[in-house]
Amino acid sequence: xRMLFILIFLIIYSTSSVEAQTCLCIRTxxxxxxxxxxxxxxxxxxxxxxxxxxxxxLLPHEGMLFFYHPPQPIFMWMKNTLVALDIVFLxxxxxIIHRELNAQPHDLTPRGTSAPVAYVLEVPHGTASAYxxxxxxxxIWNNP
Numbered sequence: 001x002r003m004l005f006i007l008i009f010l011i012i013y014s015t016s017s018v019e020a021q022t023c024l025c026i027r028t029x030x031x032x033x034x035x036x037x038x039x040x041x042x043x044x045x046x047x048x049x050x051x052x053x054x055x056x057x058l059l060p061h062e063g064m065l066f067f068y069h070p071p072q073p074i075f076m077w078m079k080n081t082l083v084a085l086d087i088v089f090l091x092x093x094x095x096i097i098h099r100e101l102n103a104q105p106h107d108l109t110p111r112g113t114s115a116p117v118a119y120v121l122e123v124p125h126g127t128a129s130a131y132x133x134x135x136x137x138x139x140i141w142n143n144p
Contacts, residue, residue, distance in 0.1 A: 024065055026121065028131055029138040037123060037131065039065040039141075052122055053080040060130065063123035065141070074120055075112035078103050086128035087111055088139075090119040096137045099128055 025036035042048055042064050052064050068074060071092050078085070082105050089098040089112060098113040102125045121139070123131075133139070 024141040026063070026065065026139055026141040028133060029140050031132065032140060034131070035061060036141075037061050037063050037121075037127065039063040039121060039123075042066045051076075051081070052083070052085065054082065056082060058083055058124045060124055060127050063121055063127070066120040066122070068118055068120070071116035071118040073112065073114040074117040075110040076100075076120065076122075077110055078105055078107040081105055084125035085122050086125055086133075088121040088123070088128055088133050089113050089115075089117045090121065090139060091116065092118040094119065094139045094141075096133055096135055096139070099133065099135065101125070101128060 023038045024041055026039050027034055027036045038061055040063075042051060048066055051066070052058070066074075074089060076087060081103075084105060085103045087100040087103055088096055089100075091097050097115055097117070100111040103111055119139075121133075127133075
């Protein structure tokens with residue numbers, strides 16, 4: 001019984017440490033002490049392709065941050081995405097240059113901008129407004 005308890009503890013501990021390494025704490029620069037959005041980092045092509053597809057739900061403080069280097073025009077869709085999202089596009093200085101609010105599940109309409117994009121933050125619908133993520137707002141996060 002004791003071995004079972006230890007095994008369960010190790011599984012839980014190892015899972016949470018992996019999540020802690022892959023999540024970024026994102027805030028707006030004008031509210032740097034506000035609660036952060038815990039965003040998973042999507043850096044690879046495979047992570048970009050999957051994104052938030054097939055997620056049954058997201059909490060208001062959860063999301064995904066996509067990295068694009070070099071910056072480039074980015075257009076996204078909601079294929080196989082099950083929750084409405086706010087999609088926030090940022091330039092190389094982490095400043096918001098475009099937003100798509102309330103993107104609906106399964107909508108194949110391309111959403112984005114032809115301006116060079118370095119980062120895209122996807123969060124549940126309503127989060128961008130709640131965190132005052134307006135055009136021109138700078139976002140800050142830790143660099144893992």
